[in-house]
Amino acid sequence: MVKSRNLAAACAWLCAAAGALSIVLGSAPASAAAPKAEVIHWWTSGGESNAVKQVAQAFRNAGGVWVDSAIAGGDQSRAVTINRIIGGNPPTAAQFNTSRQFTDVIEQNMLNNVDAVAKAQDWDRILPEPLIDVIKHDGHYYAVPLNIHMQTWIWYSKAAFKKAGITREPASMPELFAALDKLKAAGLIPLAHGGQSWQETVLFSALLANIGGRDLYLKVIRDRDQATILSPAFRDVLLAFKRMKSYVDPGAPGRNWNDATALVISGRAGFQVMGDWAKGEFTNAGQLPGKHYGCIAGLKPDTPYLMQGDVFVFPRTDKPDAIKAQQLLAQVVSQPALQIAFSKLKGSIPVRLDAQSNELDLCAQKGVAIIKDRTRQVGVTEVYLTPDQNGAMQDILTAYWNMDTRVEKVQRSIARALKY
Incomplete structure (x- = not known):
């Protein structure tokens, strides 16, 4: 993880960027072009690759253009994302784990928040508390969770x-x-x-x-x-x-x-x-x-x-087309049907506990049953x-x-x- 003092060097131009995603939802100017999202992720193994295709196709079905930037290895992928943000050429969205990996990025005001989506879907009620604790900072949500992985x-x-x-x-x-x-x-x-x-x-x-x-x-x-x-x-x-x-x-x-x-x-x-x-x-x-x-x-x-999982974060930007693409991707990723389709191939379970999980396999059904017991909901290291x-x-x-x-x-x- 890049240290805060390094991230601070990027604030001069980033802090003048557009406001948080929740502020601009519904207010970005209409564009004739389809929203285009460059998405950095590290889903490159066979099962992972098939799963991320579900997200890409759902985004296309919603009218977006998915630009895939797959980088093998979580450490390498996260380093590229942060370097791109600092360098002034951020992707539209990037994958991180549901952890403290992106805390410094939030603290340096480099991400749009997703409060509008969170409020509309009542994340405070339907998401597991250990995951809320890492994606919500100072009362604002800064990542859209896609799934829950159990690590062990x-x-x-x-x-x-x-x-x-x-x-x-x-x-x-x-x-x-x-x-x-x-x-x-x-x-x-x-x-x-x-x-x-x-x-x-x-x-x-x-x-x-x-x-x-x-x-x-x-x-x-x-x-x-x-x-x-x-x-x-x-x-x-x-x-x-x-x-x-x-x-x-x-x-x-x-x-x-x-x-x-x-x-x-x-x-x-x-x-x-x-x-x-x-x-x-x-x-x-x-x-x-x-x-x-x-x-x-x-x-x-x-x-x-x-519990851990995967989230998408959205680097701050003042470009209306990029903001529009971020809005659309946040809405797509947070839908229960997409989370089910993704988890069936990824091996995870949906992060939304209100998702209908009867289509999932035997192991996933075990996970869904366990996760309903909040006393067993614990975060990874x-x-x-x-x-x-x-x-x-x-x-x-x-x-x-x-x-x-x-x-x-x-x-x-x-x-x-x-x-x-």
Whole structure:
């Protein structure tokens, strides 16, 4: 993330731009040309690419012209977006995750707000609170959420289970480790993993949520409580995280998440811990939940549902045609029907809890049922931590994953990283 002092350099011209989107809705001058939107995003894998086509087509159906700017990799895509904003050539819209990734951009007054859409659709009532907390600042909404991703689903191959003699999905951590041992004994890859720092954070988050539950998770990640981070309970989570390394194959370092998913799809691996965007890869491969693969949202009935998602933000501009395109895209993205169509291919669930989700698959239906329980609505690490804090914790977890380090030292390092 570009720091605030760098973003401030752009304010000279940006702050003279047009007012927030909510002010101009309905007031932009009519144009004979169709609204054209250049949209930067990082949906480039097979399932993701099919999903974003739904958004593009819905925008075209509404009378717009979609200009696709796909950039592989979230970090790279976000960097291009921010550099374009600072450089005076912003896109019409850009994808970010539902997190604190764009907080600095909001604070430097570089985005149009979308209050008119939010008010018309009563977002204060229908959206989950952890997501509202990151897209709403000082009483204004600055992003249009498209979906909800749950970051820590446990996916498994039915074929691999059969080969290893596993007759039912695990319902506790001991049962999960027992299943991993059986897969290893059968000569399969027990855990498909990509050795990248963000993927290790996903795996760590899954263990923290499933072992520690909501209370421990929030005390560590949201409250950054020093005593809790140094406690025996958190130590047990870190030891379980390290144990998972013994189930990963030697080819894991540097592997992309979708390549790890492909190992499960092919039956070469038993499990993968990954967000529900992985389901888009299963769908793209023609596999069905319950038949070819299984999905576990949590090992306990009260395991928190760690939410993230995708949003579109709209850089400030004084160009009437661009404002018109932003208006149209905001309205399109926030429609329940589009969110259903997108989620069916992306693997997510609609962010609008009033969407009719009976068309979604078995795994998505599990997610929709869970999300209705507000006590299980919890954000991912990026919802509660600044990018710097999250990055520091990722570095510590990756070092612990790859090196022989005493767990107590890791606890102290995380406590220091999250102290302020």
